[in-house]
C-alpha cells in the first residue's frame with residue numbers, strides 16, 4: 024500500500040511544467056492592469072470604475088492610503104506548491120514588505136504594494152501559475168477546502184479535486200463577474216473539519232449507495248449579521264455538483280439585493296425569502312439548468328474534476344495511529360512540545376501531517392523559502408496547504424523525517440508549538456492594513472500567542488481544540504463568531520477618553536454542527552489578555568475531571584456550569600472588575616491600542632471588505 | 635567636504651579644488667577598454683588575465699584578507715566615507731593606482747550597494763570608466779572562481795579631477811526639486827521605512843526591487859518597464875536618496891542609469907542629513923503596518 028502511495032504521488036510530481044488545468048494565472052492580465060493604472064492616473068478612467076476593476080483583479084486599497092494595495096493571492100483548495108511559495112517569497116521581497124500573510128480563507132496576501140507595481144505582481148503570479156483574479160470583488164472568492172482533505176481519518180473521499188474543479192469552472196466565468204456581492208464556497212473533508220455552515224455554499228463529502236456526493240449547506244456567512252447555512256437536501260450526488268452550484272449562483276444573481284450594501288450577501292436573500300421558498304426556487308432552477316446545460320460546459324467541469332484522480336487512490340481508510348515519538352515521561356523539550364501539538368497522524372499508515380504555526384498568518388520571505396525546501400525534501404505529495412487558522416500544513420511526511428523537519432523549521436523560527444490549541448490565535452489584518460479596521464486585531468493575536476507560549480499553555484491538553492479568533496471590526500474576517508472565545512474590535516468612550524474595545528463572544532464552533540458564538544461583554548483592548556487569563560483561572564477551579572476549556576465554555580454559556588460558576592452572569596461578575604480602566608491620567612497606555620504610541624482614534628475609510 | 639571652498643552653480647555646489655599638476659606615469663596606463671555600468675563575470679576574468687583592470691574590493695579589511703578576487707585592491711567603504719570630499723576620493727584613487735583611463739570594477743558582498751557608493755564617488759570626481767561587478771563576492775566564490783589572499787599594492791597614480799555635478803544633489807537642491815514637476819525624488823529604502831517617514835513628494839523604489847536572482851541588477855528592459863509603470867519618463871531628472879550614506883540609493887542610481895535614464899543624481903547624505911537639518915517630511919501614522927512583519 025505504501026509503495027503504491029509513493030509511486031502515485033511521485034509520478035504526478037515529476038511533471039516539470041505547470042499542468043494547464045492547475046494553472047490559474049493569465050500573463051495578459053498584467054499588462055491589462057498596468058494600462059488601467061495609467062488611464063486612471065491620467066484621469067481617463069474614473070475612480071469608481073477603476074476601483075471595481077482593481078478589486079476584480081484582487082487588489083484592495085490599503086488602509087487610508089490608496090497609493091498602496093493589498094494583493095490577495097488565491098490558493099484554490101489551499102493547495103500550493105514549493106515553487107509557488109518561492110515565487111510569492113520573491114514577489115514580496117521585491118514589491119511588498121518582505122513577508123506574506125495567510126488569511127482565514129486560505130489566501131496568501133501581500134500588503135502595501137505600490138499601485139503601480141500591482142501589474143508586476145500579477146505577472147509574477149501568472150509565471151508561477153497563480154492568480155489574484157476574483158480574490159476580491161463581487162464574484163466567487165477563493166474556494167476553500169479542508170487542509171485534511173485526502174488525509175483525514177473520517178472523510179469518505181478526498182474533496183480537493185471537487186474544490187478545484189469548482190474554482191476552475193467559475194474563475195473568469197461570465198456567469199459570476201457581477202454578482203450582488205462576494206460569494207464563497209467552502210469544502211470540508213468530514214463533518215468535523217471545515218467551515219461549511221458559514222459559507223454561501225458549504226459542502227460536506229458523503230457517499231450514498233456507493234455514489235460520491237455532498238451534503239450542501241446554503242446561505243451561511245459571517246459578518247455584521249451572521250447566519251448558519253441550511254441543508255439543501257439530504258444528499259447531492261457528485262453529478263449534480265455543477266448544476267447545483269450554477270443554480271445557486273443564478274438565483275442569487277437574479278434576486279440578490281443590489282441596492283442595500285449592507286444586505287446584499289446571499290444569506291440575507293435566504294433570510295428574507297425564508298429558507299423553504301429559497302430552497303424551492305433553487306431546486307426548480309436546477310431542473311432548468313440541467314435541462315439546458317450544454318455539453319461543452321459539462322465537459323469542462325468534468326475535465327477539471329478528473330484532474331488529480333490519483334489522489335483517490337490515497338484514500339484508504341485506516342485507524343488513527345498513535346504518534347510513536349511522543350514520550351511524556353521525558354522532560355518537555357522544544358521538540359516534544361512541538362510534536363505534541365503540531366504533528367498529526369494521517370489515515371495513510373506511516374505518514375504524518377505537520378503544522379507550521381505562524382503569528383496571525385505572517386511569514387517572511389526567507390521563512391517561506393525554507394518551508395518550500397522542507398516540502399520538497401520531506402513531503403511525498405510535494406505540496407503544502409494553507410489553513411483557516413492562518414497556518415501552513417505539510418503532509419505525507421514519514422515518521423523518520425519528523426525530527427529533521429523540526430530541525431529545519433526551527434532553524435528559521437518556524438518551529439513554534441501550539442497549533443490547534445488556544446495558543447494559536449487568529450487575527451485579521453486589522454489596522455495594519457485594512458480600511459475598515461477599528462483595532463489592531465493582528466497584533467493582539469500575536470501578543471496572545473507569545474504570552475500563552477511563555478505560559479506553556481500549549482502543553483496543557485485542556486486547551487486543545489479551543490480557539491481564540493479576533494477581528495478588527497464587526498466584519499468577521501477573523502471569524503470571531505466560530506471561536507471558543509472570539510473578539511471583534513470597536514471604539515468606546517470611557518470617562519471622556521476614547522479607547523479601543525473588543526466585544527467578546529463565547530462558544531462558537533465550526534464543522535457541520537457549527538454554531539455562532541454568543542456576545543458576552545466588552546473588554547478594552549489592553550485588558551483582553553487579562554480577561555482570558557481570568558477565564559482560564561476560573562476554568563481550572565471549576566472544571567470537571569478531564570473537561571477541556573472549549574466544553575466548559577459551552578456549558579457555562581448554556582447555563583449549565585459546574586460549581587460556583589453556573590451561568591454567564593456568574594462568570595461576568597468575576598470578569599467585570601478586570602475590564603475597568605483607571606483614569607486616562609493615571610494610565611494613558613491602557614487607552615492606546617497595541618502597536619500605536621499615539622492616543623486612540625477610530626479612523627476608517629470606505630470599505631472594500633478586506634480580510 | 636568642509637575643507638573645500640564652495641561656490642554655487644545652477645546644479646548645486648561647485649568645488650574649487652587645487653590640484654597638483656598631472657603627471658601620468660607610463661606604467662600606470664592601461665589600455666582603455668570602456669566598461670558597461672555592470673560588468674559580467676567573464677569580462678572581468680578576461681580583463682584580470684590581461685592585467686587591464688583595477689578591481690576594487692569594498693568589504694572590510696579583514697574580509698579582504700581572508701580572500702578576494704585576484705588582483706583586487708582593498709578599499710573598505712568606511713575608509714572612503716570617513717572623508718568623502720573630492721580631494722580625498724582622488725587621493726584614495728591615486729593610492730590604488732587608478733589613472734584617468736584605468737578601467738575599474740568594484741564589488742562587495744552586500745548586493746552591490748556598498749560597491750555602488752564607491753563607484754558613484756569615482757564617477758563624481760571624474761573617473762569615466764567604472765563598473766559594478768554583476769555578482770557579489772559570495773556568488774563569485776560559490777561559483778568556484780579563483781580567489782587569492784595576498785594584499786595587493788599598486789604604484790601611485792595621479793588622477794585628474796573633474797567633478798561631475800550632474801550626478802550630485804545636496805539637501806538644498808532636493809528641497810527645490812520637491813515642487814518641480816520635471817524632477818522625481820526616489821526613496822530607495824524598504825517600504826515600511828518609507829511609509830514611516832520620507833521626503834515630501836518622493837516616490838518609493840525600494841532597493842529590493844531592482845535586483846534579480848542572479849545579478850545585483852535586473853535586466854534593463856524590466857527596470858524600464860518598472861519606470862514606465864510609474865509614469866517615469868526616461869527624460870525626467872531623478873534624484874535618489876536612502877537612509878544615511880547613499881549606498882542603497884547608490885545602487886538605485888546605477889539601476890536607473892542602466893534603465894536608460896540619463897539624468898540621475900544621488901543625494902549621498904540622504905535622509906539622515908535631511909532630518910538633522912529639520913527639513914519637512916511626510917509621516918504616515920494611520921496604520922500599524924510594522925505589526926505585519928513576521929520577525
Ligand code: SF4
Nearest residue numbers: 451457460495496500
Ligand atoms: S474588515 Fe475584515 S480585515 Fe478589516 S478589520 Fe474588519 S474584520 Fe478585520
